[in-house]
Amino acid sequence: xxxxxxxxxxxxxxxxxxxxxxxxxxxxMHRHLSRMGIRLSxxxxxxxALATLEAQNVDVVIMDMNMPGMDGIQCxxxxxxxxxxxxxxxxxxxxxxxxxxxxxxxxAFDYCLKPIDVRELxxxxxxxxxxxxxxxxxxxx
Amino acid sequence: MTLVDRLLTFVxxxxxxxxxxxxxxxxxxxxxxVARYRWFRELLAANTNTLEAMxxxxxxxRDGRTLSMTFIRARCTLATVNVYKIVHHLNRIADGRxxxxxxxxxxxxxxxxSLLAGNPGRTEGELALDLARVGRDxxxxxxxxxxxxxxxxxIEGVRIPPGxxxxxxxxxxxxxxxxxxxxxxxxxxQMDIANLEDLHSKSAAIGELIRHSPLPPELESLLATHxxxxxxxxxxxxxxxxxxxxxxxxxxxxxxxxYHTELDVGRDALTDAYRAVLASxxxxxxxxxxxxxxxxxxxxxxxxxVLAMIEATVSGVCYTRSLSGPSETLxxxxxxGGARGIVDGTRSTxxxxxxxxxxxxxxxxxxxxxxxxxxLTDAQATALAETGMRLERHFGVPQDIEWSIxxxxxxxxxxxxxxxxxxxxxxxxxxxxxxxxxxxxxxxVTGCAGAGCGPVHIVRTSEEMLRFPNRAVLVVKHPQPxxxxxxxxxxxxxxxxxxxxxxxxxxxREFGLPALLALPRATEVLVNGETVTVDAATRTxxxxxxxxxxxxxxxxPNPMEGSPxxxxxxxxxxxxxxxxxxxxxxxEFNAAHxxxxxxxxxFCHEKAVTEMFDFGRRFRFDQGAAKRLRDTLPLEWWAIxxxxxxxxxxxxxxxxxxxxxxxxxxxxxxxxxxxxxxWEGPPTAGLRTMVSFLFxxxxxxxxxxxxxxxxxxxxxxLLAQKYCNLSVRLGYHYAMIEAMLGDRPGDRYITFRFxxxxxxxxxxxxxxxxxxxxxxxxxxxxxxxxDALTARVxxxxxxxxxxxxxxxxxxxxxxxxxxxVLAETGAERFFRDKFIQEIGDMLNHERTDLSA
Numbered sequence: 003x004x005x006x007x008x009x010x011x012x013x014x015x016x017x018x019x020x021x022x023x024x025x026x027x028x029x030x031m032h033r034h035l036s037r038m039g040i041r042l043s044x045x046x047x048x049x050x051a052l053a054t055l056e057a058q059n060v061d062v063v064i065m066d067m068n069m070p071g072m073d074g075i076q077c078x079x080x081x082x083x084x085x086x087x088x089x090x091x092x093x094x095x096x097x098x099x100x101x102x103x104x105x106x107x108x109x110a111f112d113y114c115l116k117p118i119d120v121r122e123l124x125x126x127x128x129x130x131x132x133x134x135x136x137x138x139x140x141x142x143x
Numbered sequence: 144m145t146l147v148d149r150l151l152t153f154v155x156x157x158x159x160x161x162x163x164x165x166x167x168x169x170x171x172x173x174x175x176x177v178a179r180y181r182w183f184r185e186l187l188a189a190n191t192n193t194l195e196a197m198x199x200x201x202x203x204x205r206d207g208r209t210l211s212m213t214f215i216r217a218r219c220t221l222a223t224v225n226v227y228k229i230v231h232h233l234n235r236i237a238d239g240r241x242x243x244x245x246x247x248x249x250x251x252x253x254x255x256x257s258l259l260a261g262n263p264g265r266t267e268g269e270l271a272l273d274l275a276r277v278g279r280d281x282x283x284x285x286x287x288x289x290x291x292x293x294x295x296x297x298i299e300g301v302r303i304p305p306g307x308x309x310x311x312x313x314x315x316x317x318x319x320x321x322x323x324x325x326x327x328x329x330x331x332x333q334m335d336i337a338n339l340e341d342l343h344s345k346s347a348a349i350g351e352l353i354r355h356s357p358l359p360p361e362l363e364s365l366l367a368t369h370x371x372x373x374x375x376x377x378x379x380x381x382x383x384x385x386x387x388x389x390x391x392x393x394x395x396x397x398x399x400x401x402y403h404t405e406l407d408v409g410r411d412a413l414t415d416a417y418r419a420v421l422a423s424x425x426x427x428x429x430x431x432x433x434x435x436x437x438x439x440x441x442x443x444x445x446x447x448x449v450l451a452m453i454e455a456t457v458s459g460v461c462y463t464r465s466l467s468g469p470s471e472t473l474x475x476x477x478x479x480g481g482a483r484g485i486v487d488g489t490r491s492t493x494x495x496x497x498x499x500x501x502x503x504x505x506x507x508x509x510x511x512x513x514x515x516x517x518x519l520t521d522a523q524a525t526a527l528a529e530t531g532m533r534l535e536r537h538f539g540v541p542q543d544i545e546w547s548i549x550x551x552x553x554x555x556x557x558x559x560x561x562x563x564x565x566x567x568x569x570x571x572x573x574x575x576x577x578x579x580x581x582x583x584x585x586x587x588v589t590g591c592a593g594a595g596c597g598p599v600h601i602v603r604t605s606e607e608m609l610r611f612p613n614r615a616v617l618v619v620k621h622p623q624p625x626x627x628x629x630x631x632x633x634x635x636x637x638x639x640x641x642x643x644x645x646x647x648x649x650x651x652r653e654f655g656l657p658a659l660l661a662l663p664r665a666t667e668v669l670v671n672g673e674t675v676t677v678d679a680a681t682r683t684x685x686x687x688x689x690x691x692x693x694x695x696x697x698x699x700p701n702p703m704e705g706s707p708x709x710x711x712x713x714x715x716x717x718x719x720x721x722x723x724x725x726x727x728x729x730x731e732f733n734a735a736h737x738x739x740x741x742x743x744x745x746f747c748h749e750k751a752v753t754e755m756f757d758f759g760r761r762f763r764f765d766q767g768a769a770k771r772l773r774d775t776l777p778l779e780w781w782a783i784x785x786x787x788x789x790x791x792x793x794x795x796x797x798x799x800x801x802x803x804x805x806x807x808x809x810x811x812x813x814x815x816x817x818x819x820x821x822w823e824g825p826p827t828a829g830l831r832t833m834v835s836f837l838f839x840x841x842x843x844x845x846x847x848x849x850x851x852x853x854x855x856x857x858x859x860x861l862l863a864q865k866y867c868n869l870s871v872r873l874g875y876h877y878a879m880i881e882a883m884l885g886d887r888p889g890d891r892y893i894t895f896r897f898x899x900x901x902x903x904x905x906x907x908x909x910x911x912x913x914x915x916x917x918x919x920x921x922x923x924x925x926x927x928x929x930d931a932l933t934a935r936v937x938x939x940x941x942x943x944x945x946x947x948x949x950x951x952x953x954x955x956x957x958x959x960x961x962x963x964v965l966a967e968t969g970a971e972r973f974f975r976d977k978f979i980q981e982i983g984d985m986l987n988h989e990r991t992d993l994s995a
Binding site: 068098099100105106116128129 | 213217221227228
C-alpha cells in the first residue's frame with residue numbers, strides 16, 4: 003500500500019501552542035513543526051499556557067496531561083471554557099481509558115499517546131486546524 | 144428496512160416534499176449539510192482509528208509476541224476514545240437520536256477500565272505474620288514462596304527455619320506512604336523495553352527511589368519486635384531476608400533467582416535489606432522477565448520473608464522428577480556450605496540420581512570434584528529423597544526443593560515449588576557424518592536441549608551485556624541470574640560452570656533456549672564474533688553454521704501463553720472485538736444489541752451513512768438547492784453542493800450547472816467513466832425473456848415497466864470537493880456510490896452498493912455475478928449476499944481511486960436493463976468480455992495519453 007505525502011493547508015494558517023514540560027520533546031517537536039512552516043509557541047506548564055493564550059491569538063493547542071502544577075484536565079477545561087473556538091489535542095505518556103474519555107468529554111479535539119509518531123501528530127494538527135478555522139468562520143458569520 | 148429502501152425513500156421524498164418538514168433555502172441546506180458532512184468525516188476518521196487499534200491488539204495476541212500492559216493499555220485507550228468520538232459524532236449528525244448508545248458505551252468503558260486496572264490487591268490486613276501462623280490460603284498476604292514454605296513446615300517430618308513475613312499490606316503501606324506507585328508507573332511507562340541501556344538506567348532510578356524512602360514508623364517498630372522475638376532464644380542469630388512475590392502461581396513461571404536474597408543480616412542492616420529486596424522487584428532482570436512472561440508489575444507485589452540463618456554444612460536442590468535422567472528417578476544436586484553457589488551457578492556441584500520410589504536407592508553419582516570427597520552420604524540422600532517425595536505427595540505435583548543440612552545433621556527445607564518446566568525429551572539430531580574437525584568444545588551438562596547458531600558474544604560485565612547483539616551466542620563464566628534479560632535475545636547459552644539446578648538453567652528451559660553448562664574454558668576457546676553452532680543435546684560446540692543440526696524446528700515455548708497479561712488481553716478483547724451486528728437488515732441490528740466496541744463501531748457507521756441519506760427527509764430540500772446538470776445522456780442528473788463541490792464563482796441562483804462548474808474530483812471521475820464509451824441503448828431481448836420480465840414486474844410493487852418516467856428518474860449527486868455520494872436509479876435498478884478522496888489512507892475509499900432488479904431471481908443473480916466479476920477484475924473487493932452486492936476499494940492512492948471510479952461510471956451506464964437479456968445463453972459471458980475489454984481500453988487510452 004503506497005502512502006500519499008500528507009499535504010498541510012490549514013496548519014500553515016494557524017498559530018499553534020505546545021504545552022509540555024519535557025525539554026527534549028519540545029525541542030524535537032519545535033524542529034519538526036517549524037520546518038514544516040507551522041507557526042509555533044511553546045509553554046512549560048498550564049499557568050504559562052493560560053498566560054500565553056490571554057496575550058496572543060492561538061488556534062490550536064497541543065497539551066501534555068501530566069505536568070507538574072495544574073492538572074491537565076483542569077487546564078483543558080479552563081481553555082475550552084474561556085476560548086471554546088480553540089481546538090486542543092491532548093498528549094499523555096500514561097494511557098488510561100478514564101483520562102482519555104475525560105479529556106474528550108472536556109472538549110478535547112483528539113487524544114495522542116507518547117511516544118508520539120510525529121507524522122500522526124502533524125496529521126492531527128492539520129485536522130484540528132481545519133476545525134479551528136471553521137470555528138472562526140462560524141463566529142464571524 | 145435496508146439501506147437501499149431508505150435511499151429509495153429519500154429519493155422519493157426529494158420528489159414529493161412533505162408539508163410538515165421545514166422548507167430550507169439552498170444556503171441553509173448547504174450549511175446544515177456541511178456541518179453534518181464534517182462530523183461524518185470525523186466519524187469516519189475515528190472509525191478507522193478504532194479498527195486499527197483493534198487490529199493491533201488482535202495481531203499481538205495471535206503472534207504470541209511479548210506483550211506489555213503499556214501496549215495493551217495504550218491500544219485499548221485509543222480504541223475506547225475513538226468509539227467515544229464515533230458515538231458523539233453520530234449523535235450530532237442525528238440530533239441526539241442515538242443517545243441510548245452512550246449508556247451502552249459507558250458500561251463497556253467501565254468494564255474495560257476495570258480489567259486494565261487488574262486486581263488492586265489487599266490494602267488491609269496484618270503487616271507482619273509469624274511463619275508458623277501462615278496458612279496456604281494466605282498467599283495474597285505472604286506471597287507464594289513463604290505461603291508454600293509455611294505449608295511445607297506443617298507437614299509431619301519436614302523442618303523449615305523459623306521466621307516471619309512482612310506482608311503485601313506492609314509493602315503497599317511503604318509504597319503508598321512514600322507516594323512511590325505513581326512515580327514508578329511513570330518511569331515504567333516511559334521505558335523503552337527493547338533498549339537494555341534504558342532498562343538499566345530506569346531500573347536504577349526506581350531502585351534509588353525505593354532505597355531512599357523511609358519505612359513508616361509502625362512498620363519499623365513491627366520489624367524490630369519480630370526480629371527480637373525470632374532471635375530471643377538464639378543469641379547472635381542472623382537472618383536471611385528473602386523475596387516472596389505475589390502472583391508467581393499465575394502462570395507457567397519459576398521466577399527463579401530474579402529477586403534479591405540477602406544473607407547473614409544482623410539487626411543493623413535489617414531495614415536496608417528489606418528495602419533492597421523490595422527494590423529487586425524492579426531489577427532489570429525482574430522487569431524483563433515479567434515482561435517476557437506476561438506478568439503485570441502491579442499484580443506481583445513483593446512480600447518479604449525473614450528467616451533464621453541455617454549454619455549449613457551441605458546444601459542443594461532436589462527435583463522430585465529428574466530433568467535428564469530416567470523418568471522414575473529424582474535429581475539431587477549438592478555442594479558444601481549454603482545453597483547460593485548452586486542456584487547462581489558459580490559453584491561446582493555433585494549430581495545424584497535416586498529412585499523415586501522407596502527405599503530411594505542411589506542409581507548414579509556424578510561427583511563434582513575429587514571422587515573421594517563425598518558431600519552427601521547415601522543415607523542423607525535417601526532421607527532427602529523421602530522428604531522430597533513427601534512434599535510432592537502433599538502438593539500433588541513434582542517439586543523443586545532447596546535444602547540445607549546444618550552442623551547437627553538436621554535437614555531444613557528452604558523452599559519448595561512446582562517444577563516450572565520439564566525439559567524437552569525430544570531426541571537429539573544426530574549428524575549423518577560426524578564433523579570432528581569443526582568441534583571446538585565438547586563436554587559439560589545440558590541445561591536445555593536443542594541447537595542454536597550465531598556469533599559468539601562473551602559477557603563478563605554489565606557493559607558487555609548492554610552491547611549484546613540479537614541472536615548471538617551468549618558465553619559466560621558463571622550462569623548467574625543477572626544475565627537473564629539476554630535469554631530472549633540469545634541463540635544459545637554456554638557457561639563454564641553451573642548445573643541443571645541453577646536459576647539461569649531453569650530460565651533457559653522456560654524460554655526454550657539451548658543451554659550448555661559446566662563447559663570448562665568456554666570463554667577462552669570461543670572468540671567474540673566467530674560464528675558457532677551450539678548443540679546442547681550432544682554437549683558440543685562447532686565452528687561455523689551446521690545446517691543439519693539447525694533443521695529441527697526450534698522448540699521455543701510461547702512464554703506469554705496463559706500469562707496474566709495474555710489473560711487480561713483476551714478478557715478485554717472480548718469486550719472490544721467480536722462483531723455480533725453483521726446484517727443491517729436484521730431486527731437485531733439496533734443499539735440495544737451492541738455488546739462490544741466493534742458492534743458500536745459497526746452500528747454507528749451504518750447509521751451515519753443512513754443519516755446522511757435521510758437528511759433530505761428531515762430537512763426537505765428546496766428544489767433550488769439541486770442543480771440540474773446539462774448533459775446528453777437520456778437521464779436526469781442533479782447535483783447538490785455540500786461545500787466546495789461547485790467551482791468558486793458559480794452563481795448559486797442558477798437552475799442548471801455545466802460539468803465544467805463541478806469541482807468534485809470523485810464525481811468528475813465517475814462522470815468521465817459514464818461518458819467514455821457511447822451507450823448503445825437498452826439491449827433487445829428475446830420474446831420469451833420479455834414475457835417473463837413483464838410477469839415478474841407485475842408481481843412487484845412499484846415496478847411498472849409501462850411507466851415512462853422510469854428512464855427519467857432524477858439521480859442525485861451529493862458533492863463536496865473530495866466527497867461524492869451518488870444515488871442512481873438505473874431503469875428498474877438502484878445503485879449507490881460513495882467515494883471520498885481524503886488525505887489520510889482511511890479517508891480514501893469507494894463503496895458501491897447495488898441491489899434488486901425486476902427480472903426473475905436467476906436473471907438478477909446473473910447480473911450480480913456479472914457486476915461482481917467485472918469489478919473484481921478491476922481491483923474491487925466484493926461482498927455479496929443474495930442479490931445484494933457491495934464492492935469496495937479502500938486506502939489506495941488517489942490516482943487508483945480515481946481510475947476505479949471511472950470503472951463504476953462506465954458500469955452504471957452500461958449495465959442498465961441487462962436483466963432483459965441475461966436470461967439468454969452466453970449473454971453473461973458476452974457482456975463480461977465486452978465490458979472488460981472496453982473498460983481496459985478506456986483506462987489504457989488515458990494512460991497512453993498521460994505518458995505521451
